[in-house]
Amino acid sequence: MRAARSMNGLRRDVALANRIIERFGLSGAFGHVSARIPGTDRFYFPTRRSPGLASAGELLVLDTEGKILSGKGTPNSELWIHARLYAARPDVGGVVHAHPPASICLTQIGQPHRVVHNQGGAFHAGVPEFERISLIRTRELGDLLARKLGAGLAVMMRGHGITTALPDVRAATVAACMLEESAGMQLRMLAAAGGDPARIRVYTREEAESMGDQVGPRVVERAWEYYSIAAEARPLGR
Numbered sequence: 001m002r003a004a005r006s007m008n009g010l011r012r013d014v015a016l017a018n019r020i021i022e023r024f025g026l027s028g029a030f031g032h033v034s035a036r037i038p039g040t041d042r043f044y045f046p047t048r049r050s051p052g053l054a055s056a057g058e059l060l061v062l063d064t065e066g067k068i069l070s071g072k073g074t075p076n077s078e079l080w081i082h083a084r085l086y087a088a089r090p091d092v093g094g095v096v097h098a099h100p101p102a103s104i105c106l107t108q109i110g111q112p113h114r115v116v117h118n119q120g121g122a123f124h125a126g127v128p129e130f131e132r133i134s135l136i137r138t139r140e141l142g143d144l145l146a147r148k149l150g151a152g153l154a155v156m157m158r159g160h161g162i163t164t165a166l167p168d169v170r171a172a173t174v175a176a177c178m179l180e181e182s183a184g185m186q187l188r189m190l191a192a193a194g195g196d197p198a199r200i201r202v203y204t205r206e207e208a209e210s211m212g213d214q215v216g217p218r219v220v221e222r223a224w225e226y227y228s229i230a231a232e233a234r235p236l237g238r
């Protein structure tokens with residue numbers, strides 16, 4: 001999928017992915033999505049604005065050492081999330097960092113993400129939590145976050161947000177939306193259950209694994225079509 005996409009197409013996807021996370025409530029003024037330039041240690045990254053204002057023509061090219069190689073403007077200060085994840089994970093082609101409210105709420109009530117509906121099955125292997133609340137503004141913190149993510153798809157960041165890392169920017173974006181949707185449902189279930197997590201019918205390991213293909217190519221393409229058309233139809237400011 002990624003190999004077939006032109007560089008201009010990849011730039012468009014990155015800009016669109018940024019607008020999607022803003023339009024779907026994962027981020028407001030802050031948050032960012034990037035994509036690796038295939039086969040390199042470089043990636044497309046937006047300038048320091050709301051992700052809802054990202055455009056393909058204004059993307060920067062950075063490398064895994066945090067160096068700006070081309071483009072005009074200042075990068076988002078948490079560039080180190082992206083730089084060090086691409087350095088640590090050659091399999092990763094897209095990274096989303098957002099500040100979505102339901103996921104943040106889960107971290108602050110000490111509840112790990114649980115699979116409580118079908119689309120949460122993508123995260124059946126568990127979502128680790130990065131406990132430090134600081135913004136990831138140094139190479140060292142980027143490396144620590146990458147270590148916490150390990151080989152996984154996503155990491156919760158306490159009081160701060162989430163980061164997803166998948167082979168493709170579209171998949172990383174869909175995964176971020178699904179994780180926030182799942183966290184939102186878990187919170188609603190907890191509230192309906194009087195705050196008692198034992199009353200939630202969390203999926204068994206087998207049930208969760210059986211729904212594990214929620215970020216596979218077929219699901220991602222269908223979800224991406226919906227998210228992208230919806231985001232384009234309601235751009236920020238209109």
Ligand SMILES: [Zn+2]
Pocket residue numbers: 030031078097098099135136160161
């Ligand atoms: Zn952040």
